[in-house]
Amino acid sequence: MKTTQENAGKKYELLCYTRKPEEDSIYSEKLAYSMHLALREDGGSFVPLNHNSGILYAKAVQREDGTLHAKSLKNPCLFEMADGTFGVIAERIETDGSDDESAKGKLLLFTSADLVRYQEKGLLDLGMGKTIEDAVCSYDKVNCVYLLKWKDIEGGCFSCRVSDLADEELRKAESCCLPAGETDIRDSFFSERKDCPEGGLPGNLLSVEEAVAERLKCRFLVPENIANEVPERVSVSSPEDLKEIKAAAKYSDGTSVEKRVDWYTKEVDFNHPGTYRITGRVHQDHYEFPVAWHRADPCIGKWEGKYYFIATNDFDNNHSLYIREADTIPGLITAQEIKILDTSMYPHLGNLLWAPEFHIIRDRLYIFHAGTPGEFEKEQCHVMALKKNGNPMKAGDWEMPLRVVKKDGSYLYGEEGITLDMTEFEVAGRYYAVWSQRQFKPVDQGAWLYMAELNQEEPWKLISDPVLLSMPEYGWANNHTFVDEGPFALITEKKIFLTFSSAAVDSTYVVGLLSADPEADLLDPKSWIKENYPLMSSRSKEGEYGTGHNSYIMDEDGLVWNAYHGKPGVDGPRSSGLRRVHFGADGYPVLDLTEEKDLAPGLTEVSMDVVVK
Incomplete structure (x- = not known):
């Protein structure tokens, strides 16, 4: 699956970000410290997916007694992998935003075939032993290597190149310090922070193909009714026949649902053959929340x-x-x-x-x-x-x-x-x-x-x-x-x-x-x-x-x-x-x-x- 735009066609960009926590009962740290996605088309505004809420969360760690120790993530970086699928690296943290001592010097890796469903692959040990403050990853198609850059808690900036994102590859790789003054390891788009969805803490941008963008919209945007179609002409012999004529409700995700129509039949005389123009209203039951208190x-x-x-x-x-x-x-x-x-x-x-x-x-x-x-x-x-x-x-x-x-x-x-x-x-x-x-x-x-x-x-x-x-x-x-x-x-x-x-x-x-x-x-x-x-x-x-x-x-x-x-x-x-x-x-x-x-x-x-x- 390619993720670069080719020649003609719309340009789609995906913003990967986390959010600032809000009031605990509204949007707590456990929700804010997750990967969110927003889609932009042809340089327009970012449209947050999934109601501007998280799409990718870190898994809890199970203790020896069977209890779960919840974890979160921050600073996610979304990138294309060698086989055309996608990867995400992030720092694993405690749910209150503090450092996870068990993940010191390590990065959490996820893979995804479609940016809808993700697999947590585990922690990648960078071999430095110091808490990672930020990290980015990209794939160099020319040299067929991943370029990994990171910044530790003491301000040191490093990079390495590996052919595979695996612990054994990272252990063999030689990490080098970035040139003096190169402290911003993440692609800068600070001028676009004003366009970031509400509460967003921007991570990085990734260009994606139209098929990927459409799949994300279908899964993470609520579809809307865009048309209701009925046949232009039907033949019937009774009111019962007419009741069987339904409308095809069309939706923005390309789906269609058959719905009953409440037809106005006062102008139709079923005892006299002829052609009648009738109208109707697509039926919808109304349920105001709540339908049953307590x-x-x-x-x-x-x-x-x-x-x-x-x-x-x-x-x-x-x-x-x-x-x-x-x-x-x-x-x-x-x-x-x-x-x-x-x-x-x-x-x-x-x-x-x-x-x-x-x-x-x-x-x-x-x-x-x-x-x-x-x-x-x-x-x-x-x-x-x-x-x-x-x-x-x-x-x-x-x-x-x-x-x-x-x-x-x-x-x-x-x-x-x-x-x-x-x-x-x-x-x-x-x-x-x-x-x-x-x-x-x-x-x-x-x-x-x-x-x-x-x-x-x-x-x-x-x-x-x-x-x-x-x-x-x-x-x-x-x-x-x-x-x-x-x-x-x-x-x-x-x-x-x-x-x-x-x-x-x-x-x-x-x-x-x-x-x-x-x-x-x-x-x-x-x-x-x-x-x-x-x-x-x-x-x-x-x-x-x-x-x-x-x-x-x-x-x-x-x-x-x-x-x-x-x-x-x-x-x-x-x-x-x-x-x-x-x-x-x-x-x-x-x-x-x-x-x-x-x-x-x-x-x-x-x-x-x-x-x-």
Whole structure:
């Protein structure tokens, strides 16, 4: 892949930078000390990608006792590698911005094939033993070597040339001092600091090809509705035929989505053949945030033609679960709530009912949820089944919740910690459970995600050993606390997506993403790829903070909706929201498409000729 512009065509430049930390609840050091990217076209202004938030984060280091020591990065330098892919070098630092003593005299190296996904290759030892203050790297295509320059904490400036960025090459290389006075090792573009995105601390510029720029825009800029198209002329014989005519909503990322149209048919006489010019409005359900106050961890399920809503009840401090029922998803917003479980019904569930989810397994409806007989440190996963021919809206039609057990019959977790947020999904006839598990004894390791196969007949039983899927290793995942939780599957023809939530359940809560191929061995952790940045955060939509713990539901039009919770203000109550899931040009879910960009206000009306047969 080339990164230099050739002859005709637009010129694209990519700015690599970090940001100044803001107020801890808004944009803390753990978020600011990461690599950000901004794109410039033909010398124009820089457009920040990913809401001017981090795209590349340093991984935490795992201690001998299993706990994680969070790390960050500063002064990233983006460069082209010998094979046409990309590299990033940066200084690894502590999360508060101080020096990382374990990385003294070393640089953190990342590689990337597409500037979307990165692999952390580890620390490169420059052999000097002194803390690195700044470093840059470039590839000399003529001599086929990498030129590495760095500046240490004592002001010394050095350089070396190596054919490969590997420790053994660097150990053999001869480092030399730069000429006297050459203290600015980084390409200077200080005159352009005024164009740097808000809060940005510029690193370096890299020219990229149009294909690279377009891929970055598709992944890191929210698409916008740019047109809504309907056929110019259709033949119908009834109003029902007309309802089947949908609009193709076109988006700036090159994608298209079929949407229902509310046609105005008063001028059409279906009893008299003829041609009529009609108009319509592209349909869009409106969900003003929040759709349910004091409701967290929301889940919408569909059972026997009805939609059901359930969530953690923050209003009574998590001591009950209520269900809503409606014929449509919009109908759930104003539907009556019915209590189906509280902490007085069963002795083993005397406190803290959390994170309920609807799941259908072999034509039977279940609610997966967490509960405890007492304190938080005993919270565990449970499964509650609807009785045969039962009504979900009747508490008595639900069987007693059963605690999840391992394949040997013992409880999923003993006295050392907790389990919660269990979800399930089916692929090729096999059912899998994913949950969050936190060890407290002998040390608190934070919450990690685990996975196992489920017994289809008794889904509170696992039939395989749990495997570790994810740890909160990135700064956005361990902000204020080390937590990966709230997993939920979103399955398409080509990919299995598993979103999860991380960080503290406050304004820093975010949604991350794991993905795997459907034909892969899903119980092999190597089959799953984790993105280095969150898909949804407080920067996704102004005024919604700490968005996370989400789930998915498809409506009657085939559109997928994201049910999530957030805060209407930094210190607001956790409350539920709904937003349509868009699938980008690469097939990956877009969770930050707002209603205004989903359907442009000025493009809602469409018209066509209708021929009545």
